[in-house]
Structures are given as C-alpha cells and as structure tokens.
Amino acid sequence: MLSLRFEDGTIRIGGDGDEGAAGALDGLAFVERDARSLTWRAPAHRYPDLRAALDEAGVGYEDRVLDAPALDLTTTYDLREYQRTALDAWREAGDRGVVELPTGSGKTVVAIGAMVALGVPTLVVVPTVDLLEQWRRELEAEFDREVGQMGGGEQRLAPLTVSTYDSAYLRADDVGDRFGLVIFDEVHHLGGEGYRDIARLLPAPARMGLTATFERPDGAHEVVADLVGPRVYRRTADDLAGDHLAEYDIKRVTVTLSEAERERYEAAQGTFTDYLASSNIRMRSGSDYQELVKRSGNDPRAREALLAKQRARDVMMHADAKVEKLERILDRHREDRIIVFTASTDLVYRLSERFLLPAITHQTGASERRTILRRFREGEYARVVTANVLDEGVDVPDANVAVVLSGSGSEREFTQRLGRVLRPKTDGGRALLYELVTAETAEEGVASRRR
Structure with a gap:
C-alpha cells in the first residue's frame, strides 16, 4: 500500500506500490520519481488532485499528509444574505475559490463562516502586521481561544493561526501539514512571484481568497485562480449600496493650473x-x-x-488650486468625518501643517498611527490626511467623506479609497467621495483609467 506524507512543501509518496500504483503515478504530470529516496513526489498544492487520481485508479493508500484534528467552532455572527450566498458558492465549488466583496461589506464574516462550516485548523494569511493583529483579535474574541501568530515579532502556532505573507512564505514548507483550510486575505497579493510559493507549498485542500478587487492588470489573477480557485462570488459597491452599505456619490472636481x-x-x-x-x-x-x-x-x-x-x-x-479647493471642502463639511488621500508624502505634511490635520504616512510609527486612528474613531479627530498607507490593510474608523487629491491609475486603489467611506450606515446617510483632477494634464487620463 502507498503512503502519503507531507515533507518540505511536497507530498512524498512511498510504500510498496504494485504495478497498478506505479502506472497510475507515472501517468500524472505533476508527480515525479525521486531517484534518491526511491519514492514519488508531488507539489503540496496538488494533494487533492493526487487523492482523486489514486481513488479513480483504485489504488489503496495510507494518507498521513495532514496533522489537523477537527475543531468544534461556533459563531455568533448572523450572516447577511449576500454573505451566506458567497459562502454557499464557495462550498459548492469544492471549498475553493475567491470571494470578491467591497471594503466594509464583511469579508471576514464570510471567512469565519467557512471556518465554522469546515471545523478544521485554519491558517489566515494577510499582507500587513496591522491586518494580522486585527484578524487575531477578531478570531480570539469570536472563538474564545488562543490564536497563533506568525509575523510582527512572533512565531507562535495554534490550530487557528494568522500569518503575514512574508512569514508564511518562509515557513509554509515546514508547517503546512498543520492546516486543512487556508484563507488568503487581500488575495491579489498572492499573484506576486515570491508569494505564489505560499500556496504551492501548502497541502490544505480547502482554500479561500478574499479581495475587493480580484483582477490584476498584469494578469496574475489567473495564477491565483489556479492556486486558490476561481472567483466564485462577486458583488460591487453599487450592488450593496443602500441595503448593506451607505449610498454614495462621487464628485469629480476639475481645477486649473496657475x-x-x-x-x-x-x-x-x-x-x-x-x-x-x-x-x-x-x-x-x-x-x-x-x-x-x-x-x-x-x-x-x-x-x-x-x-x-x-x-x-x-x-x-500639487496644484495650488487643489489645496484651495480642499479648504472649501473642509469648510463645507465641518460636521463630517473626512479622510484626505494623496499620492505624495510631501503633500500630506504640507496639508497637515496648513489645516492642522493629523497625518499618516509610511513614516508614521505604528504606535502613533494607532493613536491617531483611535482618536478618529472616538471623535476626538474629525479628519485625517494620508498618503497610500490607509488604502489597504488597516482597520479605518467610519468616515463619510473622502477627498482624493491625487493617486495612481489603479482601479484597485480607487475602489479601496471609496470603500473607506462605504461602511454600513445605520442613519441612512450618504457617503461622498471628491476626486480632484487637474485639467489639461496627464492626470485626466490617470483619473479615467482608475474609473
């Protein structure tokens, strides 16, 4: 009988297989003969395919790939209709695939629903330390159990573990057999050349990707679909606005150069x-x-x-007219909670000094950033200005007005910035995004591409 084991990011196939087993393995393009150990090996992510092929060929085997005992998990969340539909679509696709939902719509809740439904040890992979800490706090509160952490200065495993992409990349070939489900938050990051190996080195048969914007301009989302599964559910901000997210307006404001x-x-x-x-x-x-x-x-x-x-x-x-227009917007929305986005750190500090706005850039320390966001959440601050770092991976308190002074032509970036003011609203208020564009410049083309 054959034996299947996880070893260094691969599935090692050993044992005294008969001619039928050898024939079945030789017929699989993803299985290679290891002459040194006289065994066969398959990439870890092809574990479900290997099992299916052996079952179809009637080959017996002892499966010792996963060391992932069942978990008894319950949740207090009552999934909204679209969240339940997303989870059902993922399950119908064989517990594999990508769920695309706008920022603020509760992608984490869908993932928690999947963890409860499967009841297996789970690895959650996230792009930033901020997200790592948010996920760990959320899971500890929801399941009342210790949650492991890989990243942010810790390397601690548990049946439920949250890891940064960087830490998962370094340790996937070592700890992959501990998890039956892997959840990739902001799964578009998995399209990067190095990060792809995380999914390749993990044998977890159940895989979920979460994102607000699945498709990548470089086409790497096709690689993600191969490693995690295809997009199984998609809803846009327009689909959810009103019933689940705030209704919103986008106002493009054109300014001219002096x-x-x-x-x-x-x-x-x-x-x-x-x-x-x-x-x-x-x-x-x-x-x-x-x-x-x-x-x-x-x-x-x-x-x-x-x-x-x-x-x-x-x-x-950095047109002066943009700064003047921002002054009028800030004056018009004195009672609102506002996030100002730019593409320039220099402009952030210029605006911070002129309008006395708390500033968050890549130079802002983690402790200071948390303090600013906490004060924003508690109402001590009513507005902040930032350069890119709040686009993704940070739990931003509710705001209802966003001002985009400058940015790239990325649809993903624009969607994420819009999502910062599309949190569920209980008062029926509308969200508003101002997009300031300098007339008769290349910025008009940039603005068109991101829309």
Missing part, C-alpha cells in the same frame, strides 16, 4: 514627450515604462525624460 504652474508643467511634459517621440516609445503599457527606466541607466536623455516626467507629475498633483 500661469506659472502651467509654464513649468508644459516645459517638463514637453521634454518627456519629445524624448518619447524620438525614441519610438509609446508608453502604452508597463513594459514601455520599464524600457524607459532601463535606457535611463546609460542614456542621459532618457534619464532627463524620466526626471521631467516626475516634475510634471508633481506640478499637476
């Missing part, structure tokens, strides 16, 4: 476009930009074009 700003912008943009025209680079994709960066290493004109592009970007994103 004469001096226009002169600087045109000069810089002209240097950039002139080089593109002479070098036959069209900037239609990320590969075109990479080509420009590569050329800048040994071509002074390419380097100057890159620098000019940055100067033009700074002018259009």
